[in-house]
Amino acid sequence: xxxxxxxxxxxxxxxxxxxxxxxxxxxxxxxxxxxxxxxxxxxxxxxxxxxxxxxxxxxxxxxxxxxxxxxxxxxxxxxxxxxxxxxxxxxxxxxxxxxxxxxxxxxxxxxxxxxxxxxxxxxxxxxxxxxxxxxxxxxxxxxxxxxxxxxxxxxxxxxxxxxxxxxxxxxxxxxxxxxxxxxxxxxxxxxxxxxxxxxxxxxxxxxxxxxxxxxxxxxxxxxxxxxxxxxxxxxxxxxxxxxxxxxxxxxxxxxxxxxxxxxxxxxxxxxxxxxxxxxxxxxxxxxxxxxxxxxxxxxxxxxxxxxxxxxxxxxxxxxxxxxxxxxxxxxxxxxxxxxxxxxxxxxxxxxxxxxxxxxxxxxxxxxxxxxxxxxxxxxxxxxxxxxxxxxxxxxxxxxxxxxxxxxxxxx
Amino acid sequence: xxxxxxxxxxxxxxxxxxxxxxxxxxxxxxxxxxxxxxxxxxxxxxxxxxxxxxxxxxxxxxxxxxxxxxxxxxxxxxxxxxxxxxxxxxxxxxxxxxxxxxxxxxxxxxxxxxxxxxxxxxxxxxxxxxxxxxxxxxxxxxxxxxxxxxxxxxxxxxxxxxxxxxxxxxxxxxxxxxxxxxxxxxxxxxxxxxxxxxxxxxxxxxxxxxxxxxxxxxxxxxxxxxxxxxxxxxxxxxxxxxxxxxxxxxxxxxxxxxxxxxxxxxxxxxxxxxxxxxxxxxxxxxxxxxxxxxxxxxxxxxxxxxxxxxxxxxxxxxxxxxxxxxxxxxxxxxxxxxxxxxxxxxxxxxxxxxxxxxxxxxxxxxxxxxxxxxxxxxxxxxxxxxxxxxxxxxxxxxxxxxxxxxxxxxx
Numbered sequence: 042x043x044x045x046x047x048x049x050x051x052x053x054x055x056x057x058x059x060x061x062x063x064x065x066x067x068x069x070x071x072x073x074x075x076x077x078x079x080x081x082x083x084x085x086x087x088x089x090x091x092x093x094x095x096x097x098x099x100x101x102x103x104x105x106x107x108x109x110x111x112x113x114x115x116x117x118x119x120x121x122x123x124x125x126x127x128x129x130x131x132x133x134x135x136x137x138x139x140x141x142x143x144x145x146x147x148x149x150x151x152x153x154x155x156x157x158x159x160x161x162x163x164x165x166x167x168x169x170x171x172x173x174x175x176x177x178x179x180x181x182x183x184x185x186x187x188x189x190x191x192x193x194x195x196x197x198x199x200x201x202x203x204x205x206x207x208x209x210x211x212x213x214x215x216x217x218x219x220x221x222x223x224x225x226x227x228x229x230x231x232x233x234x235x236x237x238x239x240x241x242x243x244x245x246x247x248x249x250x251x252x253x254x255x256x257x258x259x260x261x262x263x264x265x266x267x268x269x270x271x272x273x274x275x276x277x278x279x280x281x282x283x284x285x286x287x288x289x290x291x292x293x294x295x296x297x298x299x300x301x302x303x304x305x306x307x308x309x310x311x312x313x314x315x316x317x318x319x320x321x322x323x324x325x326x327x328x329x330x331x332x333x334x335x336x337x338x339x340x341x342x343x344x345x346x347x348x349x350x351x352x353x354x355x356x357x358x359x360x361x362x363x364x365x366x367x368x369x370x371x372x373x374x375x376x377x378x379x380x381x382x383x384x385x386x387x388x389x390x391x392x393x394x395x396x397x398x399x400x401x402x403x404x405x406x407x408x409x410x411x412x413x414x415x416x417x418x419x420x421x422x423x424x425x426x427x428x429x430x431x432x433x434x435x436x437x438x439x440x441x442x443x444x445x446x447x448x449x450x451x452x
Numbered sequence: 453x454x455x456x457x458x459x460x461x462x463x464x465x466x467x468x469x470x471x472x473x474x475x476x477x478x479x480x481x482x483x484x485x486x487x488x489x490x491x492x493x494x495x496x497x498x499x500x501x502x503x504x505x506x507x508x509x510x511x512x513x514x515x516x517x518x519x520x521x522x523x524x525x526x527x528x529x530x531x532x533x534x535x536x537x538x539x540x541x542x543x544x545x546x547x548x549x550x551x552x553x554x555x556x557x558x559x560x561x562x563x564x565x566x567x568x569x570x571x572x573x574x575x576x577x578x579x580x581x582x583x584x585x586x587x588x589x590x591x592x593x594x595x596x597x598x599x600x601x602x603x604x605x606x607x608x609x610x611x612x613x614x615x616x617x618x619x620x621x622x623x624x625x626x627x628x629x630x631x632x633x634x635x636x637x638x639x640x641x642x643x644x645x646x647x648x649x650x651x652x653x654x655x656x657x658x659x660x661x662x663x664x665x666x667x668x669x670x671x672x673x674x675x676x677x678x679x680x681x682x683x684x685x686x687x688x689x690x691x692x693x694x695x696x697x698x699x700x701x702x703x704x705x706x707x708x709x710x711x712x713x714x715x716x717x718x719x720x721x722x723x724x725x726x727x728x729x730x731x732x733x734x735x736x737x738x739x740x741x742x743x744x745x746x747x748x749x750x751x752x753x754x755x756x757x758x759x760x761x762x763x764x765x766x767x768x769x770x771x772x773x774x775x776x777x778x779x780x781x782x783x784x785x786x787x788x789x790x791x792x793x794x795x796x797x798x799x800x801x802x803x804x805x806x807x808x809x810x811x812x813x814x815x816x817x818x819x820x821x822x823x824x825x826x827x828x829x830x831x832x833x834x835x836x837x838x839x840x841x842x843x844x845x846x847x848x849x850x851x852x853x854x855x856x857x858x859x860x861x862x863x
Contacts, residue, residue, distance in 0.1 A: 101684040117778035154572030161565035367528035
């Protein structure tokens with residue numbers, strides 16, 4: 042939570058955090074600044090424990106900067122243009138500006154630098170900063186980063202935002218089921234009044250639902266049938282016509298427009314009756330979700346649930362990623378991930394054995410086992426989002442039924 | 453252009469470019485990879501002059517990686533998970549992976565590193581890489597970066613993509629004019645069958661036009677009236693009801709969904725009759741655009757046009773940013789910027805006197821002078837996009853009329 046940032050800085054022995062915002066999204070900047078961040082195209086934030094943060098901003102964004110409630114100064118007040126003229130280079134001028142701002146704020150010792158920008162350029166900017174400001178060090182963040190840790194536990198208003206996105210996802214799946222239910226089979230293929238029902242048609246329907254909810258899909262979505270369902274990140278072929286009895290993996294991960302909160306949910310559907318092999322795989326994955334949800338405990342190590350799901354799938358005769366990191370068939374990925382302002386946050390319910398992430402109260406994370414057999418045109422994934430409530434209980438936030446089969450209209 | 457990358461690597465004495473893609477957008481990765489990049493959430497691209505690029509990708513994205521046509525290997529083939537287990541840290545493992553990939557590809561000497569990720573973490577990753585791979589150096593990019601320079605000149609298919617976005621912007625302004633034209637004044641305020649016509653209403657209309665054109669607005673837009681029009685990056689107040697005779701700055705910068713091309717256009721409108729002061733300011737800004745467009749010459753220094761516009765505005769009694777970098781009233785920003793996969797690219801038609809960007813054939817850039825007097829509730833900006841054609845002529849790609857006044861229905 043945001044109020045943890047000061048304590049984490051102290052615990053980790055850091056004098057300050059220096060958060061740099063360029064035109065590329067910086068979700069930690071957004072987190073620390075709040076909604077006014079949407080109107081700040083660039084900025085430098087100096088965060089010292091126990092003090093009002095200081096924001097350096099552009100003059101054209103002075104009103105948005107004022108809305109943050111932070112202390113502030115504009116680039117011009119530091120003579121940034123003169124620095125650029127003297128240096129003849131943005132990078133050298135940026136190093137001077139950072140050195141001046143840190144010096145003005147009397148920062149000494151280890152500084153956590155966080156910015157999303159070109160890492161090659163900033164390698165040299167930060168080297169230059171070190172020579173200009175020998176009183177500071179550029180701290181090495183821990184594997185579980187300070188801001189990753191703070192952001193992993195959500196405030197109630199963050200959960201409220203996520204719930205609104207969850208509700209829109211529920212409507213998107215309702216819409217998909219209603220389109221399939223309103224079609225009829227011609228041979229094995231689905232058709233309705235608009236023509237053949239394709240993957241692209243479903244994607245357009247989803248896009249419209251999210252448009253109406255003021256959401257966007259910065260990373261797209263997955264609507265993948267048959268073999269595509271068997272390769273987890275294949276987004277699916279818009280031209281493919283829905284066919285009876287084939288798995289359709291539908292993974293939706295929209296966010297609030299303008300840089301807000303994500304939701305992430307997957308269901309696997311099938312038009313009409315599912316073959317026995319598909320039904321059985323679906324039931325196995327469904328059981329893996331249920332076993333995980335039933336076994337959740339506050340502060341439990343997140344990695345443990347990945348082990349348990351691997352145990353379960355292996356007991357059913359499936360190969361798993363812990364046996365072979367290059368596996369293409371079976372259970373080939375991690376169990377889940379935190380979610381918030383980014384679609385993938387901490388805790389990580391997968392990864393390596395050394396992963397020490399925990400399901401602390403306040404965390405919000407996905408549980409998304411899957412089984413993949415592209416050689417047999419099969420893939421199943423089911424994904425829910427669970428909230429570890431402050432009272433130690435867990436709440437499944439996913440308002441979407443699990444049913445595999447969706448019956449078309451009788452023709 | 454993309455075909456320039458190899459020559460630029462040779463001219464700048466670089467052995468290779470190392471382009472790192474994490475989950476944050478990397479527009480150079482997108483540029484080099486093309487549309488399949490939309491389905492690669494992570495990747496490492498090694499680009500050596502005259503060779504097929506090599507892509508390291510995740511196993512779950514093997515089909516998307518194959519679609520690039522590059523040579524490729526998956527993270528598992530390099531033993532990345534084992535590296536993480538041995539190091540117990542993503543950063544240390546990433547340094548080892550980068551060192552191994554560069555060594556496998558026999559890269560020695562200066563390497564241009566380009567990635568959009570956390571610059572603080574990568575400062576340490578790259579330091580560790582240097583110690584693991586002493587045969588390479590991390591090159592310092594020039595102020596006009598190698599990829600910035602390549603991307604500044606557009607291929608014909610890039611221009612074709614931009615034209616489709618331009619056309620949708622044209623429809624968005626038509627829609628705005630039609631909403632205003634369909635309203636009537638009650639007192640000084642605009643109303644129609646849906647109620648008071650607000651800034652938020654216009655924003656919704658624009659969003660719908662872009663939705664229907666499969667565009668998105670990653671940076672939002674500006675629809676700013678009165679004082680807000682006078683602070684260039686104020687996005688405007690959704691609750692404000694349109695009022696007769698006040699300037700409304702409308703700056704739209706949508707992009708193709710899924711990480712495609714931008715357009716960027718600004719018009720200043722006014723409901724009903726404009727006061728003389730507003731009309732005069734508008735005519736002055738309109739003249740600044742026209743003078744600039746009329747004076748364009750191939751290979752001309754981009755900064756020169758900023759000087760000329762400052763000359764012109766100063767001759768009309770306005771103060772300009774070259775007189776004071778902290779200016780709040782008058783002409784307070786640069787004249788324009790390149791546009792493409794990002795809303796702000798090179799060339800830069802502003803900046804510092806040392807700016808050596810040129811309007812080379814193939815460049816695509818905005819011309820967007822403005823005058824701002826927030827203390828008088830006034831702001832005007834007009835922005836066109838111009839294409840420097842390979843034949844040495846210039847084409848204005850902006851299909852939007854300049855007219856300031858939009859008459860509501862007579863009530």
